[in-house]
Amino acid sequence: MDTRNIQDKFRNWETDLIRDDLAQTASGFMAVFVNVDGDFNKASGVRNLNWFNGAATIMAGRKKWDTRGAVGTHHYKNVIHYPYEELADQIAGWKTVGIRVIAAEIDNRAVPLTTYEWPENVAVLFGEENLGLSEEIMTLCDDIVFIPGRGSVRSLNVSTTSGIFMYDYSMKRGLI
Secondary structure (H helix, E strand, C coil), rough: CCCCCCCCCHCCCCHHHHHHHHHHHCCCCCEEEECCCHHHHHHHHHHHHHHHHHCCEEEEEECCCCCHHHHHHCCCCCCEEECCHHHHHHHHHHHHHHEEEEEEECCCCCCEHHHCCCCEEEEEEEEEECCCCCCCHHHHHCCCEEECCCCCCCCCCHHHHHHHHHHHHHCCCCCC
C-alpha cells in the first residue's frame, strides 16, 4: 500500500514519473527564499510550491535544511540552491530569459497583491522575516508587491506569505 502524502492519481507511481507529470503542467512561478533560516519556513514554502505546482523552489543562502516539514514534497519538485552572493547574477539571468522578478516586501514603493496583474513567468523573492530583502536586491526587482493587512503585527510568516502569493498567482492566471 502506498502511504506517501500524494494525490490518489499518483498512488503507486514511481517518484520520477510523478516529477515528470507535474513538470508537464507546472506554472511559471518560481519561489525564491532569500536568507531564510527557519527550516519550518523553507519546508512549508517547498510544500506550498508543490501544492500550487510551481516551476521551482530556490534557496538563496544557507543550503542545509530539515526536510521533514516538507512531508516528502521536495522529492517531486525542483529545489535549487544558490549561495546568496550569486543571487544578483541569478536575477540578471532570469531577466534575460523573460522572467519578471518580484519582491514580496512591505515597502512604500510596493503595490498591493489584490490589484497586481501577474505575468506568466515570475521569480518571487521572499526575504527572511526579521530582515526582509536588502535594498540592493529590491532595486534589482521589477516589482515590489505586498499583502494588505489590518492587524497589529508588521508582517506575516514567510511561508504563509509564499502560500498567499502562490494562491493569488494561480487564481488570477486561471490555474485553479
